[in-house]
Amino acid sequence: MKVVAFERSKQGTGASRRLRNSGKTPGIVYGGASDVQLVELDHNALWHALKKEVFHSSILDLEVAGSSQQVLLRDVQYHPFKQLVLHVDFQRVDATKKLHTKVPLHFMNQETNPAVKLAGAVISHVATELEVECLPGDLPEFLEIDLAKIEAGQTMHAKDIVLPKGVALTAHVEAENPVVASATVPAAKQSDAAADATGETPAA
Known part of the structure; x- marks a missing residue:
């Protein structure tokens, strides 16, 4: 399953709030030999993807800035009462490691x-x-x-x-x-x- 994300440079509560107000969801990609990567995703597309079982249990092809990497969805933070995804975490996977x-x-x-x-x-x-x-x-x-x-x-x-x-x-x-x-x-x-x-x- 392919997921498209975009690089983001700003972090912090204010920056995340502005992202959400513009219809984006902040996230991070971690694991492997690479550094932690800050990303943002289209909220509506992410919301619909999260309703699919396969999104939670399969290896995802995450495309960021034209480069694809294999990841697993590791954590999702939802708003307590609004239909709003606050943050997502993806973990890189290594094809040679269990x-x-x-x-x-x-x-x-x-x-x-x-x-x-x-x-x-x-x-x-x-x-x-x-x-x-x-x-x-x-x-x-x-x-x-x-x-x-x-x-x-x-x-x-x-x-x-x-x-x-x-x-x-x-x-x-x-x-x-x-x-x-x-x-x-x-x-x-x-x-x-x-x-x-x-x-x-x-x-x-």
Whole structure:
């Protein structure tokens, strides 16, 4: 995904306020062997880009003064109540060095799951993203979580996810192995099932 930015020379609260008043958003680019670079971006274009999941989880081609560099979006500061982006941070990536970043989770096949269709189970998405490590060229836009076979009462953990080649969970995620999805049967459904088994009608 390509992002166009422009060099800026002035910094400070006053300069940033003037930028925002003119429809621009201040930002910085850091990392690698190069110095920190001050940039500005068109606010409206940035606002719409931030609504796209891929903008948050993919390697971006950031063009500044005709020169392109690969970066990751690392931080966004929003105004507390206005639809306004106050500042953005981009980190340069090195194609030869592994990076740590969070990748969104996409849950698949929930509607066809037998526990949902037949037992009335409810599948909860406990996590929406996971932190992985990989080379920039191996970074996936998202990780697919197949919910076709999770059974009522079961949970799915980070280590249960089939990761793409070259992608691994970061050490702390590997150690914690957090729950990413769970399938539960609501109490009312359990009560109905017990009543069916005994032939009794549950008390109102």
